[in-house]
Amino acid sequence: MAENPDNRQIILLVVWDGLRPDMITAERTPFLYRMAQQGVFCRANHAVFPTATRINSAALTTGCYPGQHGIVDNELYIPSIDAQQAVSCADWTFLQKLADLEGGRLLDVPTLGEVLQGAGKKMVSVGSGSPGTTYLTDPTITGPVVNWATAWPHSAKAEIERRYGSFLSLEATSAERNQFIFQVLQDYLMPEYQPDLIRIWLTEPDHSQHQHGLASPEVVAILADLDQHFERFWGDLEERYGQENLTCFLLSDHGFTTISKRVDPDQALVEAGFKASPTSNDIVRTSNSFYLTGSAQDRLGDIVRFLQGEPWVGALFLRDDLLEACPEMMPQSAVFGNHRRSSEIMFAYQWSAAENAHGIPGYTIDASSMAATHGSASPYAINNTLVVWGKGIKQGAVSTVPCSIIDLAPTILHLFEIKPPREMVGRFLYELLEEGPLPEALVVTQDTWEATYQTAAGLRHQIATYSKVGGYRYLDQVRLSP
Numbered sequence: 265m266a267e268n269p270d271n272r273q274i275i276l277l278v279v280w281d282g283l284r285p286d287m288i289t290a291e292r293t294p295f296l297y298r299m300a301q302q303g304v305f306c307r308a309n310h311a312v313f314p315t316a317t318r319i320n321s322a323a324l325t326t327g328c329y330p331g332q333h334g335i336v337d338n339e340l341y342i343p344s345i346d347a348q349q350a351v352s353c354a355d356w357t358f359l360q361k362l363a364d365l366e367g368g369r370l371l372d373v374p375t376l377g378e379v380l381q382g383a384g385k386k387m388v389s390v391g392s393g394s395p396g397t398t399y400l401t402d403p404t405i406t407g408p409v410v411n412w413a414t415a416w417p418h419s420a421k422a423e424i425e426r427r428y429g430s431f432l433s434l435e436a437t438s439a440e441r442n443q444f445i446f447q448v449l450q451d452y453l454m455p456e457y458q459p460d461l462i463r464i465w466l467t468e469p470d471h472s473q474h475q476h477g478l479a480s481p482e483v484v485a486i487l488a489d490l491d492q493h494f495e496r497f498w499g500d501l502e503e504r505y506g507q508e509n510l511t512c513f514l515l516s517d518h519g520f521t522t523i524s525k526r527v528d529p530d531q532a533l534v535e536a537g538f539k540a541s542p543t544s545n546d547i548v549r550t551s552n553s554f555y556l557t558g559s560a561q562d563r564l565g566d567i568v569r570f571l572q573g574e575p576w577v578g579a580l581f582l583r584d585d586l587l588e589a590c591p592e593m594m595p596q597s598a599v600f601g602n603h604r605r606s607s608e609i610m611f612a613y614q615w616s617a618a619e620n621a622h623g624i625p626g627y628t629i630d631a632s633s634m635a636a637t638h639g640s641a642s643p644y645a646i647n648n649t650l651v652v653w654g655k656g657i658k659q660g661a662v663s664t665v666p667c668s669i670i671d672l673a674p675t676i677l678h679l680f681e682i683k684p685p686r687e688m689v690g691r692f693l694y695e696l697l698e699e700g701p702l703p704e705a706l707v708v709t710q711d712t713w714e715a716t717y718q719t720a721a722g723l724r725h726q727i728a729t730y731s732k733v734g735g736y737r738y739l740d741q742v743r744l745s746p
């Protein structure tokens with residue numbers, strides 16, 4: 265315990281990108297399975313919609329929904345930065361430009377790092393995913409933030425270059441990226457900064473699931489590696505800080521689904537006469553958004569009615585200020601996503617509960633050529649992992665109380681005895697704590713929000729389902745009837 269003579273509590277906030285809770289088994293991930301048995305396995309955790317990485321990275325950082333933090337999609341269309349196309353939030357220089365454009369702030373609400381800093385606590389953050397995802401863990405750089413490609417602030421970047429020669433190139437594998445960030449964390453950041461909160465974002469199993477599919481042999485091998493690596497890392501933490509002082513929140517940023525069928529929404533819009541060409545900027549499509557520009561804005565109602573009839577569309581949400589034009593539509597606020605950066609129309613692809621070749625349920629239609637993906641409003645994409653163990657946490661419990669990625673920032677602040685700012689809308693997960701109520705003692709209810717669309721083939725019903733506890737609502741899924 266050389267690095268923790270005062271026995272202070274040290275909290276870990278760890279993301280395994282895209283890890284589905286049903287991937288955690290005694291065979292696939294023995295260490296994580298054991299930790300889930302020792303602590304609390306939260307079976308009803310929720311990612312925010314759209315179920316994509318950068319959106320959820322910002323939700324974890326702020327304890328807020330996209331409608332408050334403003335990263336409403338994995339790519340954003342900001343005409344004054346690029347009028348021709350949307351830019352990926354994986355590109356941190358774009359995020360910085362966006363912040364500069366809007367007076368210096370990328371996220372509209374306080375971040376976990378800022379609140380901790382204000383209370384005299386220290387956070388360090390490392391990530392092996394895209395630089396943008398890592399940057400979103402602490403965009404005002406309240407402590408060192410290290411990615412495999414770069415680091416912030418400049419002094420940390422210079423020190424890493426001095427110690428290790430250079431950052432990694434684009435060709436580096438995900439295993440090399442993980443290795444790099446763990447090395448920097450363990451050899452440099454932990455002894456140098458004496459953090460109270462350690463944030464780690466691992467890019468797997470997301471990367472290999474996209475490429476090879478859920479529970480494929482390649483993914484099973486990656487999960488075993490990750491599990492062993494993390495077990496060794498946990499052993500190091502116990503030696504440095506003392507097992508009795510550690511609390512770990514291990515989660516994923518979203519679930520995952522197998523791609524059943526490919527569609528080309530841009531081509532469909534061209535053929536229907538709404539878009540001049542697949543790359544024209546009259547309608548700019550991102551993962552879950554259609555941004556309308558110029559005369560396309562005047563055709564909003566026609567475009568909405570066309571999308572309502574398309575079989576690959578699994579959900580549609582209209583920006584709230586446009587509802588008068590299409591009152592039958594479900595507003596973006598129904599999925600907590602209405603923001604000034606939001607597109608006119610948000611959408612999700614149609615999904616089903618069918619099983620893949622390895623018996624894993626959850627299919628989606630998608631535009632990409634990958635084996636599997638996320639982003640839909642299916643329960644398989646929304647339900648994400650949350651396993652919590654260590655100091656202050658109940659032992660050997662399974663919780664089916666609904667909770668969300670936005671609940672972790674306020675819960676961690678409570679553990680540090682810091683009052684969360686009022687902007688943090690997430691719930692304090694009191695039922696996880698030793699002194700908190702039993703999860704099964706909490707009353708959970710459900711409700712729905714329904715919209716009906718008149719199409720050439722008949723009526724289609726869009727139903728959003730929520731679970732509720734203690735005045736908090738969680739989006740479980742959105743279904744659009746065929």
Ligand SMILES: [Zn+2]
Pocket residue numbers: 281282316317318470517518
């Ligand atoms: Zn992800």
